[in-house]
Amino acid sequence: MTTLQLTPKLVIGRPDEPGGADRAIAYYRQVLGAEVVSRHTMGRAVVLAELALPGGSSLQVKDADEHDPGSPEQGRGVILSLVCADPDALVSRALDGGGELVFPVQDQPYGSRQGRFRDPFGHQWIVGTPLTMSEAQIQDALDAWDAAEEGPQDS
Numbered sequence: 507m508t509t510l511q512l513t514p515k516l517v518i519g520r521p522d523e524p525g526g527a528d529r530a531i532a533y534y535r536q537v538l539g540a541e542v543v544s545r546h547t548m549g550r551a552v553v554l555a556e557l558a559l560p561g562g563s564s565l566q567v568k569d570a571d572e573h574d575p576g577s578p579e580q581g582r583g584v585i586l587s588l589v590c591a592d593p594d595a596l597v598s599r600a601l602d603g604g605g606e607l608v609f610p611v612q613d614q615p616y617g618s619r620q621g622r623f624r625d626p627f628g629h630q631w632i633v634g635t636p637l638t639m640s641e642a643q644i645q646d647a648l649d650a651w652d653a654a655e656e657g658p659q660d661s
Contacts, residue, residue, distance in 0.1 A: 513556075514586060515566035517576040518627045526576075527552035527569040530627050537599045537625075538588075540565065585622075585630045593633040597621050600631070615647040 519526025531552075534540040540557035543564065547553060551569040558564050570576030590596055593611045601607060604626040611621030611633070620634030637644065 513564050513566055514584075515554075515568060516627065516629055517570050517574045518567055519570045519576055521570045521572055521575055524549075524551040524569050526627065527555055527567045530567045530625075531555055531557065533603050533626060534565065534567070536603050537596065537605070538565075585632055587632045588634075589636050590633060591635065593619055593621055593635060596633050597623055600625065600633075615651050616644045617647070 516530065518530045531540075531542060531545070534557055535542070538557075539560050543556040543558050545552060545555040551571060553568055553571075555567050556564055557567070568574065588596070597605075597607070597611050600623045605623040608622040608624055608630060609620075611619060614620050614634070617637050617639035618634040620632060622630060622632045624630050639647065
């Protein structure tokens with residue numbers, strides 16, 4: 507196989523609280539414009555739901571269980587990065603749906619308009635426009651930012 511395709515699967519909730527995946531599906535439909543491709547259950551728990559995102563990528567969600575426990579700390583260490591035309595509108599929908607602002611959307615010195623939010627399930631999302639600078643220009647901008655001691659918020 508010469509092609510790799512990465513599809514994040516987000517574990518939602520705690521094993522003793524099934525139903526989080528369905529709440530996440532509703533949230534991602536509202537915020538991201540996701541469409542449900544498939545949804546499979548065992549009893550009341552969603553074991554796999556695939557959501558298609560505008561532009562062709564996809565995302566999976568599942569309820570926490572004994573194998574994938576999830577927790578209030580879930581999502582720590584992984585940040586999902588989403589490129590879109592209007593990050594202000596997307597972050598606004600995320601907050602309206604119960605998300606929490608981590609960094610406001612603003613023009614970044616490395617050529618993107620970008621911000622960050624945490625969804626109601628603990629996962630962090632960087633949302634921004636495409637980068638408009640070369641790799642060298644991005645590094646120069648980050649070096650200048652670091653030298654000014656402001657430090658990057660969303661790199």
